[in-house]
Amino acid sequence: MDQHLAPEQGAQVKVTFTTPETDIQLPESKRQLLVPADIRRYGLSRILNSESMLDTDGIPFDFLVDGSFLRTSLEDYLQANGLSLETNLTLQYVRSLIPPTYEASF
Amino acid sequence: ATHITEPEKELRDFSEALDMWVSFQNKTQPLSLSLSSQLRLILTPSQSTKLSGSFRTGKRLNIKKIIPYIASSYKRDKIWMRRSIPSKRAYQILLCVDDSSSMGDNSSGPLALESLVMMARALTMLEVGQVGVLGFGEDVFVAHALTDPLFSSHDAGARVLQNFTFRQQGTDMCRLLRTTIDHFREARHIQTGGSGSEDLWQLALILSDGLVQSKDHARLRPLLREAMEQRVMVVFIVMDDANTQTGNHSVLELKEARFGADGMPVIHRYLDSFPFPYYLIVHHLEDLPGALAALLRTWFAEVNS
Ligand SMILES: [Mg+2]
Numbered sequence: 001m002d003q004h005l006a007p008e009q010g011a012q013v014k015v016t017f018t019t020p021e022t023d024i025q026l027p028e029s030k031r032q033l034l035v036p037a038d039i040r041r042y043g044l045s046r047i048l049n050s051e052s053m054l055d056t057d058g059i060p061f062d063f064l065v066d067g068s069f070l071r072t073s074l075e076d077y078l079q080a081n082g083l084s085l086e087t088n089l090t091l092q093y094v095r096s097l098i099p100p101t102y103e104a105s106f
Numbered sequence: 107a108t109h110i111t112e113p114e115k116e117l118r119d120f121s122e123a124l125d126m127w128v129s130f131q132n133k134t135q136p137l138s139l140s141l142s143s144q145l146r147l148i149l150t151p152s153q154s155t156k157l158s159g160s161f162r163t164g165k166r167l168n169i170k171k172i173i174p175y176i177a178s179s180y181k182r183d184k185i186w187m188r189r190s191i192p193s194k195r196a197y198q199i200l201l202c203v204d205d206s207s208s209m210g211d212n213s214s215g216p217l218a219l220e221s222l223v224m225m226a227r228a229l230t231m232l233e234v235g236q237v238g239v240l241g242f243g244e245d246v247f248v249a250h251a252l253t254d255p256l257f258s259s260h261d262a263g264a265r266v267l268q269n270f271t272f273r274q275q276g277t278d279m280c281r282l283l284r285t286t287i288d289h290f291r292e293a294r295h296i297q298t299g300g301s302g303s304e305d306l307w308q309l310a311l312i313l314s315d316g317l318v319q320s321k322d323h324a325r326l327r328p329l330l331r332e333a334m335e336q337r338v339m340v341v342f343i344v345m346d347d348a349n350t351q352t353g354n355h356s357v358l359e360l361k362e363a364r365f366g367a368d369g370m371p372v373i374h375r376y377l378d379s380f381p382f383p384y385y386l387i388v389h390h391l392e393d394l395p396g397a398l399a400a401l402l403r404t405w406f407a408e409v410n411s
Contacts, residue, residue: 012319012362014208028355032355033363036363043365052373084207086211
């Protein structure tokens with residue numbers, strides 16, 4: 001592989017974003033999204049904050065999958081739970097209560 | 107060689123599959139009739155009124171040939187068109203149904219099976235050639251061979267439906283296309299005995315939720331080109347079951363996020379990189395006959411022009 005070319009695109013997984021917080025709801029049409037499968041909490045936060053999503057200013061988010069906080073990449077989560085890339089994961093996002101240490105969680 | 111595998115897959119219970127076939131066939135009977143009669147007009151040309159060809163004598167001058175005729179000092183004199191007699195066309199049609207588990211998460215799966223029954227019945231009534239059914243996910247399998255009899259019995263249909271359980275843990279569209287092209291190449295050889303004299307048309311109709319890994323989009327392009335060169339027409343029918351109750355959104359709205367070289371997220375519409383030149387989005391089964399007929403009509407007009 002020629003490393004000078006754009007990085008080879010990796011696998012994707014389809015996610016559905018939900019939140020219990022009324023002031024940071026996404027419009028219906030933006031709730032489903034294909035994201036890189038190797039994404040973690042930090043990358044997901046960046047996507048949510050981006051202009052085409054919530055257009056917010058660097059809110060650190062935590063993500064709950066099936067009731068527990070996401071601490072790995074999505075693909076590691078899927079693998080640990082015997083799921084494949086065919087799965088549509090529901091991610092519940094909440095404002096993070098812990099001050100973000102982005103480097104550590106990336 | 108084809109890469110068709112016959113894995114020991116779990117089949118749907120026969121009596122359940124039989125009930126499904128019977129109920130889908132009854133429910134979609136008017137649609138099958140409608141599709142069948144629309145396709146009859148498109149797929150089986152009756153008396154041709156079109157003038158074409160280049161002959162020394164004929165009915166009307168071919169204007170495009172006049173300048174070369176003069177330029178060649180009146181040597182290239184095949185400047186006449188004649189009324190062409192339509193050749194009898196034969197078809198080989200593969201219905202390729204997505205058996206991956208993303209189909210089972212929502213109602214795309216049932217919608218695809220209903221569509222399969224509706225189309226299989228329409229093609230059976232039409233009697234224009236051979237009809238086969240492939241299933242695909244991580245693997246590709248033959249649920250009904252092109253050489254198998256058409257779908258005139260419920261049992262034959264039920265045996266096809268038995269194969270679809272939506273449990274495959276991947277959607278390998280590249281493998282599907284590879285297999286389809288190889289399968290058609292072999293089928294053409296068998297049908298025409300290598301002579302290629304018969305006017306044989308090959309058509310693959312893919313029934314899927316349209317969710318393909320975006321990184322495969324680029325890998326699909328050369329395969330689609332190969333299919334076109336081999337005169338195989340590929341139509342992608344997106345089973346788009348947008349439903350507020352199930353919370354499933356339309357693939358038309360689906361976006362994808364990537365990170366640029368600068369680490370910034372960039373968001374695109376998923377379908378923008380979708381590589382299939384001919385695709386339909388079907389929200390309701392009732393839309394399918396008209397939409398498919400319109401697409402095929404356009405395509406035949408293009409290849410005949
Ligand atoms: Mg799938």
